Amino acid sequence: MLQQASLVLRDGTTLDDLIMRDTNEVSLRVMTDEELYSHEMERIFAKTWLLLGHESEIPKSGDFIVRDMAEDNVIIARDRDGSVNVTLNVCPHRGMRVCLGEAGNKPIHQCIYHGWAFKPNGDFIGAPVEREKMHGNNVDKATLGLKKARVHLYGGLIFATWNIDGPSFDEYLGDIKxxxxxxxxxxxxxxxxxxxxxxxxxxxxxxxxxEQSGSDGFHTLTLHRSLMEGGVMGGTAESIYDQAPGMYGVDVSCEQGHSLRCLEAEKTFKMFADVPFEGKSVEERLNLLTPPGITKEMIPQLFKNLSADQVEQLATIPPQVGGMFPNILIAFIFAPRTDGGSSGALALHTYVPRGPNQVEFVNFIFAEKDAPEQMKRDMLQNSVQQTGTSGTIEQDDADVWPVIMRNARGGVSKHMTLKYQALHGHERPEGWKGGGLLYPGFTKDDTQWNWWMAYHKLMSEA
Amino acid sequence: MTWVTKSTAAPDSTTILRGLSSRKRVPLGSEIYNRLLETLYDEAAALDERRFDDWIAMLSPDLVYQAPIRMTRTGANRDRDVMRTMFHFDDDYTSILMRTGRLQKSAWAEDPPSRCRRFITNVRVGECDAAGEYEVVSYLYLERSRGDNPHNEQLTAERRDVWRAVDGGGYVLAKREIIVDQSVLGMSNLAVFL
Structure with a gap:
């Protein structure tokens, strides 16, 4: 028997009514319910690790950026000791934002309302007219700092959480690491x-x-058919459904809800040239098809920083798209260019809640620091042209999502269900080295269902 | 009228741009001004009416078409808010052809199409150093109606263009920098050109 979930909405609806674990369905109502949304703010966004940015944005002491952890605005600042600090951008005095700019450099953050001042790490410095003790007569200054989040840097990515004593970042990542x-x-x-x-x-x-970031590979075939028709994924308009390019591989996932789609390099390579991978060494394969963002010169670095098994996977069946629960999409994709190059595109998105009916799409575009300038230039162009605001891939997503949303509000429509019943079930491919939950073959609903199970687990915990 | 694309996330390398960079003004009402204004109106009509081939014919093969992102800045950096390290559009002639080709074939975005009105105002013109090239700065006000939504999506921007006179009359667009006013766009995609 499944354990009963503890969340009950005011009208008596339980989490198990909304997320039907016996039939792998999710009520469309979850996409617009205000009460559920307020629970999500507390049970998910105040509890789990959230991606805020990258430390290359704040290279110097005093550098800061301002971002959102769901609807809580935070300052991300580098202190003199080099540490990266994440603090709530709310003055503990009267609730004003302490930092009004989006980015800059400040050794001291002073609230413009009454002048309370804070260090980059959030520590309270003082209020103006010190002799009058405007911070309070009997209050210890140490208690008046900006509220501090717990920070973890992963590959330079800045993650933070309000769950100070909760799972470590590695526990949060689990087998997907x-x-x-x-x-x-x-x-x-x-x-x-x-x-x-x-x-x-x-x-x-x-x-x-x-939920799409939980590695929805299937939608690519229809919604992003222009990729196939453009020949970018090796198919043609006529053969989209017969050949189903990019649909076969190994989807990897874990109970924390993260996932990645791993696609065979040999099939990807056929987009560029008809050379068989068989019998080629790991190094030869990497040279034939360097992973997106990597140059041939950087290949020795892969062997240095990763295990032999990890490099072999990168050369044979590299992870390319996926996501981290709850709101991160990963796209580290091959991007053949009209000029014949294939430098790739490296993008991460966060989907930041702005009320039950609105989401902010934040698109982070990367390159390897050691990549040549021209390659960085090409990769910026690749990513801007394919992802985000004007990206030809995600233009199409942006036309679908708001329509689903409108349907979720209908008195009848909201009782429709999202179906995750095309399941493969965990199966370890022969010789597979990594851990986690594995789904070889055609991309199915397993990874997205794991995303909903991670959602269900957090929402059940008060 | 040049800009440098620098690869760095740290924001302080941006420049402040004010007014026309050209010192030789082409006065309002002069023949060249009128013809350039007419060209902008023709371009807006081609885009509003989704006549992409007509629009492509107005573009130069050496086109640079970019829309840098905008940020909220304070203090000494309060006017350094055009971030030329990241873009909403970062295109050239070839990639524009890729985009228009897709929109006429297999894109789901803009199918059904949104109904757009591009209002072009506040046009200022100067002569560039190269003969026959003109710096044309205009304001864009875009109203975009989508599906059965009675509320239009809107976008305002300044466009900093270089238009080049071509043999046989007329002008082609050689450069466009679109400076949007929102740091967070309220438009859910830019499947329309600005």
């Missing part, structure tokens, strides 16, 4: 964010793009 490392921790100097993120708002609930 082995695969994520192949993307984020593979080179000596790591990734670099190429510029501040693109930001735009979509009229839909954060879970509409959220």
């Amino acid at each position: 082995y695969y994520m490392d192949q993307l984020f921790c593979r080179t000596d100097n790591g990734l670099e964010l190429l510029g501040p993120p693109q930001r735009f708002v979509l009229p839909c609930n954060w879970k509409v793009p959220g």
Whole structure:
């Protein structure tokens, strides 16, 4: 028997009524329900690790950026000791935002309302007219700092959580870390964010793009048919459904809800040239098809930073797209260019909730720090042209998500269900080295269902 | 009228841009001004009416078409808010052809199409150093109606263009920098050109 979930909405609906674990369905109502949304703010976004940015955005002491942890605005600042600090951008005095700019450099953050001042790590410095003790007569200054989040840097990515004593970042990642490392921790100097993120708002609930980030590979075939018709994925308009390019591989996942789609390099390579991979060494394969963002010169770094098994996977069946629960999409994709190059595109998105009916799409675009300038230039162009605001892939998603959202509001429609019944079931391919939940073959609903199970687990815990 | 694309996430390398960079003004009402204004109106009509081939014919093969992101800045950096390290559009002639080709074939975005009105105002013109090239700065106000939504999506921007006179009369667009006013776009995609 499944354990009963503890969340009950005011009208008596339980979490198990909304997420039907026996039939693998989710009520469309979850996409717009205000009460559920307020629980999500507390049970998910105040509890789990959230991606905020990359440390290349704040290289110097005093550098800061401002971002959102769901609807809580935070300051991300580098202190003199080099540490990265995440603090709530709310003055503990009268609730004003302490930092009004989106980015800059300040050794001291002073609230413009009454002048309370804080260090980059959030510590309270003092209020103006010190002799009058405007911070309070009997209050210890140490208690008046900006509220501090717990911070973890992973491959330079800045993660934070309000769950101070909760799971460690490694516990949060779980078995998917082995695969994520192949993307984020593979080179000596790591990734670099190429510029501040693109930001735009979509009229839909954060879970509409959220559940897709649980490695919905299937939608690519229809919604993103222009990739096939353009020949980018090796198919043609006529053969989309027969050949189903990009649909076969190994989807990897874990109970924490993260996932990645791993696609055979040999099939990807056929987009460029008809050379068989068989009998080629790992190094030869990497040279034939360097992973997106990597140059031939950087290949020795892969062997240095990853295990032999991880490098072999990167050379044979590299992870390319996927997500981290709850609201991160990963796209580290091959991107053949019209000029014949294939430098790739490396993008991460966060889907930041802005109320039950709105989500902010934040698009972070990367390159390897050690990549040549021209390659960084090409990769910026690849990513902007394919992802985010004007990206030809995600233009299509942006036309679908708000429509699902409108349906979720209908008195009848909201009782429709999202179906995750095309399941493969965990199966370990022969000779597979990594851990986690594995789904070889055609991409199915397993990884997205795991995303909903991670959602269900957190929402059950008060 | 050049800009540098620098690969760095740290924001302080941006420049402040004010007014026309050209020192030789082409006065309002002069023949060249009128013809350029007419060209902008023709371009807006081609885009509003989704006549992409007509629009492509107005573009130069050496086109640079970019829309840098905008940020909220304070203090000494308060006017350094155009971030030329990251873009909403970062295109050239070839990639624009890829985009328009897709929109006429297999894209789901803009099928059904949104109904757009591009209002072009506040046009200022100067002569560039190269003969026959003109710096044309205009304001864009885009109203975009989608599906059965009675509320239009909107976008305002300044466009900093270089238009080049071509043999046989007329002008082609050689450069466009679109400076959007929102740091967070309220438009759910940019499947339309600005």
